[in-house]
Amino acid sequence: MQKQSIWLKDFKNNVTVLDKDIDCDVLIIGAGITGLSTAYHLLNNNLKVVVVDKDEIGNDVTARTTGKITYLQELIYTRLKKELNEEVSKKYLESQLEAIDILINIIKKEKIECDLEQVKSFVFTKDKKELTKLKKEKELLEQFGINVLDxxxxxxxxxxxxxxxxxxxxKLKEIILNNNVAIYEKTNIIEIKKEDEFICLTENNKIKAKKVVLACHYPFFLFPLLFPIKGHIEKSYIAAIQSKNRQMSMIxxxxxxxxxxxxxxxxxxxxNSHPISTNNNDQxxxxxxxxxxxxxxxxxxxWSNHDIITVDHLPIISQITDDLLIGTGYNTWGMTNGSLAGKILSDIVLNKKNKYIKLFSLKRxxxxxxxxNILVEILRNGKSYTMNKISKDKNWYSANLEFQKINDKDIAxxxxxxxxxxxxYNKCPHLGCSLIFNEFEKTWDCPCHGSKFDIDGKCLRGPSKYNISYKK
Ligand SMILES: Cc1cc2nc3c(=O)[nH]c(=O)nc-3n(C[C@H](O)[C@H](O)[C@H](O)COP(=O)(O)OP(=O)(O)OC[C@H]3O[C@@H](n4cnc5c(N)ncnc54)[C@H](O)[C@@H]3O)c2cc1C
Known part of the structure; x- marks a missing residue:
């Protein structure tokens, strides 16, 4: 049994690291499905586009997904109708159908060999009380013109x-590179400053950009987005088990x-999905x-993975300011929403109309x-931060761990x-939460916003921009 995502066994990659100061029209920070889709849609537009990733392409949430491409997403349509309204629900369905078209068209047009299979998707329940909800989802989908199997x-x-x-x-990376867009990996952006243009700093270099697209999953700065009140992080555990292929997907x-x-x-x-702030015993x-x-x-x-669940269950694909854009918050449906974000964000950059801009805007x-739900997130964050600081009940604590204070700093x-x-250092550099040792994966995990560090403190996943390795 290998403790890694099944997709990574096929990962072959050559990395170019940024080693000089550069200028560009559009800087895309993050090379997961959002970042590379955005770069793809910006090709051949006479713009100097640069993509950077602090790790390697895809090697964060996208590399650990289950990889379904579907618009049947639990009970999302009745939920959106109830919590927002029917118009939003219908438009979200249209957006997911369009996202599937965009993704499948790219795969077919570019002849991308990525084990694409058309399958039936199901939503099921073992709980009799949920059957009425399932029936309502079916009726709503049928009202929206979908042929639903019962x-x-x-x-x-x-x-x-x-x-x-x-x-x-x-393959998307290869196409993007062949069209003269630079992709720098192992290149971590640690600060974004706004002067007449954006100045994005790595540890040794700077990138000047007219526009910046944040495709980095959880944003690594707090203001002006205040992301902790816009959603929470949900973690799940995944296994690839030897089995006959039944060509379907279920949730x-x-x-x-x-x-x-x-x-x-x-x-x-x-x-076993749960909000990251609870259920911390990963063993x-x-x-x-x-x-x-x-x-x-x-x-x-x-392996395990986590994604952002937004307060209204809609993704955030939006301008933050005129020239600063973001695509994130996909509620575990990022194959469709990340692909769609690529189209929407590139349309915003190119001043083109897109019918989903308002639906996914921060100002919606x-x-x-x-x-x-915002209030729930404020309480959840406050509770998780405080309990994490004062709780003595470390049920994840293992015998080979010890904690000390050295020069007033918490050390593990x-x-x-x-x-x-x-x-x-037992403190997340992002917002200061105490870290939890994940005995199974031998990592230090942040129970507040999902940063992950290896056993020696190297930052594996954000939003932390820094390592926690102890320096004497
Ligand atoms: C368990 C699980 C199962 C899922 N299954 C499905 C599914 O079946 N179908 C589906 O549609 N969706 C699914 N999803 C959701 C989907 O995987 C995600 O929404 C999607 O992969 C997010 O893509 P992304 O490009 O936004 O983020 P990522 O893939 O995380 O990419 C962000 C990139 O930004 C980089 N980065 C971060 N900070 C910086 C920085 N400071 N400087 C430079 N680079 C930086 C990271 O290294 C990373 O490569 C699932 C999610 C989970 C948790």
């Missing part, structure tokens, strides 16, 4: 897909999510996945439900099986 405890649609997200991004109606799809000779099974969370899937077959790959209509020491000591 089963005892599930609804389904025909025209959806699954693919290999990393094979897709590897249940409610949290904790159970989701599955097939890829070649594997079933990809996800369970237990992974064991739960292992025990649940034991009867299904042998686990070949196992807020309902009473949205305000209630992990002693590995070879008796080697790994010393880190």
């Amino acid at each position: 089963y005892n405890n599930a609804i389904g649609v025909n025209d959806t897909y699954v693919f290999h997200p990393i094979k897709y991004l590897m 249940n109606t409610k949290i904790p999510t159970i989701s599955l799809r097939y890829h070649n000779d594997y079933m990809i099974y996800l369970n 237990d969370n992974f064991n739960n996945l292992i025990n649940t899937t034991k009867k299904l077959g042998e686990i070949a790959y196992i 209509h807020k309902s009473l439900n949205t305000f209630v 020491i992990y002693t590995d099986d070879n008796n080697k000591k790994h010393i880190v």
